[in-house]
Amino acid sequence: MSFWKKFFPSVEDENLSQDIGSISFSTDREIDLYELEELCDAVGWSRRPIKKVKKAIDHSFCVVSMYHTRNEFKRLVGFARATSDHAFNATLWDVVVHPDYQSKGLGKQLVDRVIMELRSADISNVTLFADPQVIDFYRRLGFVQDPEGIKGMFWYPD
Amino acid sequence: MSFWKKFFPSVEDENLSQDIGSISFSTDREIDLYELEELCDAVGWSRRPIKKVKKAIDHSFCVVSMYHTRNEFKRLVGFARATSDHAFNATLWDVVVHPDYQSKGLGKQLVDRVIMELRSADISNVTLFADPQVIDFYRRLGFVQDPEGIKGMFWYPD
Numbered sequence: 001m002s003f004w005k006k007f008f009p010s011v012e013d014e015n016l017s018q019d020i021g022s023i024s025f026s027t028d029r030e031i032d033l034y035e036l037e038e039l040c041d042a043v044g045w046s047r048r049p050i051k052k053v054k055k056a057i058d059h060s061f062c063v064v065s066m067y068h069t070r071n072e073f074k075r076l077v078g079f080a081r082a083t084s085d086h087a088f089n090a091t092l093w094d095v096v097v098h099p100d101y102q103s104k105g106l107g108k109q110l111v112d113r114v115i116m117e118l119r120s121a122d123i124s125n126v127t128l129f130a131d132p133q134v135i136d137f138y139r140r141l142g143f144v145q146d147p148e149g150i151k152g153m154f155w156y157p158d
Numbered sequence: 159m160s161f162w163k164k165f166f167p168s169v170e171d172e173n174l175s176q177d178i179g180s181i182s183f184s185t186d187r188e189i190d191l192y193e194l195e196e197l198c199d200a201v202g203w204s205r206r207p208i209k210k211v212k213k214a215i216d217h218s219f220c221v222v223s224m225y226h227t228r229n230e231f232k233r234l235v236g237f238a239r240a241t242s243d244h245a246f247n248a249t250l251w252d253v254v255v256h257p258d259y260q261s262k263g264l265g266k267q268l269v270d271r272v273i274m275e276l277r278s279a280d281i282s283n284v285t286l287f288a289d290p291q292v293i294d295f296y297r298r299l300g301f302v303q304d305p306e307g308i309k310g311m312f313w314y315p316d
Contacts, residue, residue, distance in 0.1 A: 059242070151304065
């Protein structure tokens with residue numbers, strides 16, 4: 001049983017808003033990077049050098065962390081960030097919700113917070129690259145795939 | 159006839175490397191924004207507030223301008239920029255080559271310069287959103303459309 005599981009058992013079939021604490025969001029960049037790594041591990045992402053993760057966070061336009069607080073314990077359960085030119089375009093990266101907290105509308109709240117940050121900075125072109133299994137999730141949030149035939153492309157070295 | 163046309167007639171059917179001057183690249187952000195606007199006009203892009211363009215350039219990870227110099231005249235004939243988290247991901251925006259200078263391999267050189275800048279900063283995930291008419295152009299440069307089913311998505315307000 002992981003450290004978190006000891007203190008925060010699975011929230012499945014429980015009501016987040018009542019007896020098991022509260023969910024909060026933060027745009028603070030001072031994130032416990034080891035806690036973030038544990039969150040990314042939980043969804044099966046490849047490990048990345050902590051120093052590079054810190055650099056990426058420092059140079060993102062905005063960062064939104066989602067916490068579950070119960071009694072005196074505060075756990076990082078979601079994370080998202082966006083790069084931007086601060087004027088026209090933004091791209092979301094590293095959108096993650098802990099498996100125990102998925103399918104409860106929290107991913108939508110998390111992405112909505114990022115969009116709110118971007119829109120409040122008058123950034124109109126909000127983009128992302130979606131893996132096949134999350135395309136429907138983003139569609140429900142108002143994202144459109146390949147609008148007007150615009151295609152996402154990735155460069156690969158020869 | 160535009161100001162530039164007076165001094166730089168169409169380079170079609172001429173050899174850029176010989177009698178009509180030289181092409182150079184610069185990563186300097188001190189770009190004549192009115193000249194950039196004229197370049198974007200030439201390819202039919204919508205006008206954007208100059209102040210916002212300056213902000214976007216200032217907050218891009220890298221900017222590459224392409225100039226044609228002949229005699230004492232230096233003309234902005236291409237431009238590209240990329241946003242990035244300085245660590246993992248980058249996205250190219252505003253890639254433009256003046257119509258008189260297209261189909262000569264200069265667009266490839268321009269994008270290659272941007273990629274070189276990104277790779278020298280150890281940024282491995284180089285992305286872009288391509289309009290339908292330039293997908294083949296980027297494919298020839300090593301970009302892959304929708305790799306592993308990853309889809310480009312754009313958010314639209316309700």
